[in-house]
Amino acid sequence: MTGLRIGRFAHLAFCALVFIFLVAPIIVIVPLSFNAEPYFTFTEGMLRLDPAAWSLRWYREIIENEVWTRSLANSLVIGVSATVLATALGTLAALGLSSPAMPARRFITGLLISPMVTPVIISAAGMFFFYTNVGLAQTHLGLILAHATLGMPFVVITVVATLTGFDRNLTRAAASLGAGPVRIFRTVQLPLIAPGVISGALFAFATSFDEVVVVLFMGGLEQRTIPRQMWAGIREQISPAILAVATFLVVFALALLLTVEWLRRRASA
């Protein structure tokens, strides 16, 4: 029995290490972003909790720096537009895929999800060639279309998943009571699949908000986004200002995660 105990203990210890591996890198940059010095390590002052060693100077720098605020505006505009587009088209398609009369379901599902598994460098290269030909490169519209494409599979997956637990008798009942398809969608289906739609939309937004390769290939000066700006910073010289932006993004990610979890609970409750 002691062997079993040791085994259990080893298992738990190993798991603890893996969890540290998963989370520690993300946590460690948060305190470093309050470093008063332009270094990326904990200075002695920071370890002694000397208030002078901690400062908000990097946060002030990013708030005052118009490059970062402009990138944020771009990220939001592109992200929100791409999300709206991806969610609308993706939800419709998921409804279609879930209908029993859908032909070639497996093939079409595979096709719709393919942008998610295609290496983004390939999508970006192809989009660069094609969007250049049609004059969409270096425009907001081009990036919105590209990001909507990359985010759409997430919407399809989450909405299809919610719909598998969906009782078709409800729509049939509504139809027999004289409701038209639009009315059925609005009053019966939408409230039930709403958590899935919102989760999918959040996934799509997160995809766009984090996307850098397509922006790198297709975006011009006017389309600089937050990840694009971070990319430049990391490649050239990491300033602690990058860590301040990163901290902001971590907080943002936590908010997204909590929202999605909350929606999932609600959907499964």
Added chain:
Amino acid sequence: MGLVLPLLVFLGVTFLAPLATMLLRSVHDPVVADALPATLAALREWEGEGLPPEAVYEAAARELGSAREARTLGQVAGRVNRLQSGLRSVLTRTARDLDDVAGGPWREAMAGMDSAWVDPGTWHAIRAAGERFTARHYLNAVDMRRLPDGSVAPQPEERRIYLPLLWRTLLVSLAITVFCLILGYPIAHLIAHAPPRRGNLLLALVLVPFWTSLLVRTTSWIVLLQTQGVINDILVAIGLVGDDGRLSMVYNMTGTLVAMTHVLLPFMVLPLYSVMRSIPPLHMRAAASMGATPAQAFRRVYWPQTLPGVGAGSLLVFILAIGYYITPALVGGSSGQLISNMVAYHMQTSLNWGLAAALGALLLVGVLVLYLLYDRLVGVERMSLG
């Protein structure tokens, strides 16, 4: 069906058409053919032995001049130069010097400007670059080249680069998949069989990195692993390594492996978790009650039931790993680069877009095969997002 149509059309325009354009780029390059049509037509008469006839020189002299005026000469010369280096300046200089030449015989005039014009190799290069449809980017992508006589031969040793890189990409992806499995299996097991509240909390810990920006995670690893970084500082502080013996853990293969394992681990844990959750604890208890040791019970009862999850997670991680670009580009230094980085290099730096497209096409085919396999084994509609 009507509901799916808008998205299919959208996808056709925003995604499939771009991929098709890329595939076309990998075999189609009209620049030289458009700029030197008469020269190439005249070259077709030439057997490839000795020097081409005067008609070729005459056409070349005329068309080099007009390409210079149209300012397409640089692109033409660049493409010929890729087949035989040194010809870029021969073409541009000759075009410039020809301005001062009133008339033929052109062969002597051009031979006087550069001895390359009396080298049949130059004309072979121009003829090859003039192919409107060509397989040379694919040959190049697998470290082969076409010799002047039309046969295909391997590149010289020092120019073989893509096959070793493809091989390395596969090995690295495999290693990362194995790491993810070793790290992911125990924690998926822990989460799946923990009481619901604790399980949810632990699952959230897995999802935090999943939702956090990739660039943030990559930055974190640089901060942790660099020579003057947090981990080295700790190692020096506790005396494990000397201040001058700090470890190089980033900007090399180690950096790529660590950061990519971190990035892809959630994609392993989630499918494992959903499979494990559906295994009733009763099975293990039954095995134990029949006298199996925990190790036996695990091997004979538990492990076989988790295989679908192992397969799904491993395939997903592997598919995502072989196309990875951002992480190796930022933390991989020179030894931690993968095939995608080479695609990016030819897209953005060398501007050899045909070669970039060919490499991309090869990678795409590899991913599609794996994706079909995944669909066959797991079913894409069951891809879970936590």
Added chain:
Amino acid sequence: MRTDRAAAAAARASTCTALLAACFATQAAAQSITAVSYGGSYQKASTEAWFEPFAAATGIRVDVEDFTGGLAQIRAQVEVGNVYWDVVDLNVSDVTLACDEGLLEYIDAEMLPPGPDGTPAAEDFAPGTLSDCGAGVVVWSTIYAFDASRFQGAGPETIADFFDLEKFPGRRGMRRVPMFNLEFALMADNVPAEEVYGLLDTPEGLDRAFRKLDTIKDHVVWWEAGAQPPQMLADGEVVMSTAYNGRIFNAQVLEDQPFAIVWDGQLLDINQLAIVAGTPRVEEAMRLVSFASTAEALAALGRRISYGPARASAAPLITTHLETGVEMGPHLPTHPSNMTGALWRDWAWWVDNQDVLNERFSAWLAR
């Protein structure tokens, strides 16, 4: 001032979202142009010496972008037909290449301002600093530098010392391109400067250069942006690094870094200002190029960072460093005391050979 532009961009962007249209319209002839430079201290110096005074004198604002050299982005913009860079600071081989490809506007020497005493530009500019599409601005050099505080005894003195791991152990920084490194390798292998390119033109010479690089390969940290080497030296990431001489100078005088430059085997180069073909702001761009290539403007740059001027009449105006009063002369790459063992980079040779050498270099790195 720049917030209006952000506001305008945001407004334009929101129109895009509302209508998913109007995005095609490029900005109408604006009162601003975009100049592109290399980031870090050189960009700061160019901004203070050229771009800000130009904006003050003409009312045309200059937005400054940074890049790490090369033609990729320019070619992409011209190919796409949406040119948003106007004036670019390029080395002379990139100007030549780009000019042949039609990526740059022609710049005639007659369009450039004469010297302060009226000498025509064509005579005032040093030989080789003007080309069909470029107006020379600086003569700079790639050198190697070390952190003197890290060597107890004598520091490295020759280019051969850079490759000598026994005498000077520790990691080296080198730029991740074959250019510069192949030349350094041969010079360190006792090839006299004037024979370097003759030898590189032969397969044996190339093999020899790569073999020499092999000897330190495992100890090299590769850099890409000019701002990185001073940072890597300051962080102790490397004990010595190749670098652009002006970056090291600025770290020396402005940040009091204990860096020292080894001039032996320095590789001299010329940078020019060029105008991207097809920019709708070509007139404003040409005004900026003329402004920045006056003797006064070149001297203003030379008093901020230790790069030599491309025109003779600017040389006497470069006296002391503006901020610290340091005598600039001995810090310029072309100063006689720095020229022993110096080599001018053969840009024509590189234009022909960079494709195949970049490929070979990547293969070599990956091995």
